[in-house]
Amino acid sequence: MVATIIYHAMALDLPPWAIKAMEKIMRNYIWRGRKEANGGHCMIAWPKVARPKELGGLGVADLKRLGCALRVRWLWLKKTEPDKPWTSFALQMDSWVEALFSMAVTTEVGDGTNTLFWKDRWLLGQRIEDLAPLIFSMVPKRIANKRTVAKALHNFRWTGGIHGEATPQVIGQVLQLCNIISDTHLQIGVQDTHIWRLSSSGQYTAQSAYETLFQGSTSFGPWEKI
Known part of the structure; x- marks a missing residue:
């Protein structure tokens, strides 16, 4: 079942009602071993169950977090493979998803384009x-969402x-x-390098994105015995 969910979650922001319905089926299987179960049979603290084992859960997927971790892939590909035809589509x-991507990616500027x-x-x-x-709060969104480093640095266009108001x-x-910007020197013909700082390879992985969404949770010592 999770494989089917992953297929859809890569492209769609699953609505709360759909997530709730799928989690109900998952709870029923864990508690009763079948798809359907009567009320009161599945007294499971689902937010705790749907955590990685090292955080005290059973390793069952948290569908909202999983969907977020999967969809951020498209923002990563749009940034790292800008020549793909589909990147012109509005995502x-x-x-x-946007907050995770913003937090996870740093850039080494080349030509700034x-x-x-x-x-x-x-x-x-x-x-x-x-x-x-x-x-930043004084910059219109239409400018903030489009102006590249290359264009902004040209003649101090930024x-x-x-x-x-120009307050003190x-x-x-x-x-x-x-x-700070004075130390930036653009390198014509050198592509910008984008780094996924959540993985040692510097490349996006769904696992690193998913695990990051549990930051702040308390670790569970004997998790390896589960």
Whole structure:
């Protein structure tokens, strides 16, 4: 059953009602050994069961987290293989997927043509939103979602995307950002390198994405005996 779910979850954001229905079937199989079970037979703390064994669960898939981990693959492929025909399609991703991708990927800038100036982690492994949050809040989304490092650095074009009052705090963050950016030198003809920092290979894996979504959970010492 999980294999069928994976097939659909790679492309679709499964609605809550569908996840609930599938989890009910999984609970019934675990508790009663069959698809159907009467009410009161499946008294399982499902959020705890659906954790990796090392976190005290039974290793049963958490379908919401699994779907998120699988769909982030498309954002990774769109970033690392921009010449594929399908990358021009608009990808509709929920906030979980976008947040995971933003956290997981850092960039080493080459020519700057495949790195978003305002949104990607290309400055000291951080986003401009992290380094200069006030400035970032003053940049329209249409600019933040499209302007590349190459275009933004040309003739300090990035400063023209900031809309709002030039308060002392804003000026201070602009100067700070100028100082950090001054160390960036574009390399014409050298592609930007995107790194999946959740795996040792630097490449996306569904397992690393899935496990990261359990960060903050308490580890379970004797899990190897399960």
